[in-house]
Amino acid sequence: QVQLAESGGGLVQPGGSLRLSCVASGFTLDYHGIGWFRQAPGKEREGVACVSSSDTSTYYADSVKGRFTGSRDNAKNTAYLQMNSLKPEDTAVYYCALVLYCSAHGWSRREDYNYWGQGTQVTVSS
Numbered sequence: 001q002v003q004l005a006e007s008g009g010g011l012v013q014p015g016g017s018l019r020l021s022c023v024a025s026g027f028t029l030d031y032h033g034i035g036w037f038r039q040a041p042g043k044e045r046e047g048v049a050c051v052s053s054s055d056t057s058t059y060y061a062d063s064v065k066g067r068f069t070g071s072r073d074n075a076k077n078t079a080y081l082q083m084n085s086l087k088p089e090d091t092a093v094y095y096c097a098l099v100l101y102c103s104a105h106g107w108s109r110r111e112d113y114n115y116w117g118q119g120t121q122v123t124v125s126s
Contacts, residue, residue, distance in 0.1 A: 002026040002115050004096050009120030012086055020081040022096030033102040034079040035113055038092035047108025051079055059107045086124045093119040
């Protein structure tokens with residue numbers, strides 16, 4: 001049974017940092033891309049980053065470039081999203097999701113992702 005489980009969310013002040021984890025079970029993460037998405041109240045789910053299977057290419061939304069870093073440890077079957085310089089507008093539920101590969105021009109297409117985690121809440125507030 002394929003499962004993805006996010007953790008690491010919480011309440012942080014503006015300018016702070018969090019690291020999200022996404023643990024995969026029921027399959028080997030090695031040959032898949034991992035996407036990170038977020039959904040704020042009243043808004044559509046949007047792509048944040050996509051980490052390629054070999055960890056050689058990672059794509060980011062413009063809104064998080066230079067602040068967020070996606071990575072993975074295939075030996076632990078785990079992906080990470082390091083979030084620095086957090087802003088109130090980063091507040092959302094964050095999800096990880098599985099994709100065959102991260103496409104340079106289409107990595108944020110939700111319909112290409114076939115498994116999703118349950119999400120973890122990130123709140124940025126003073």
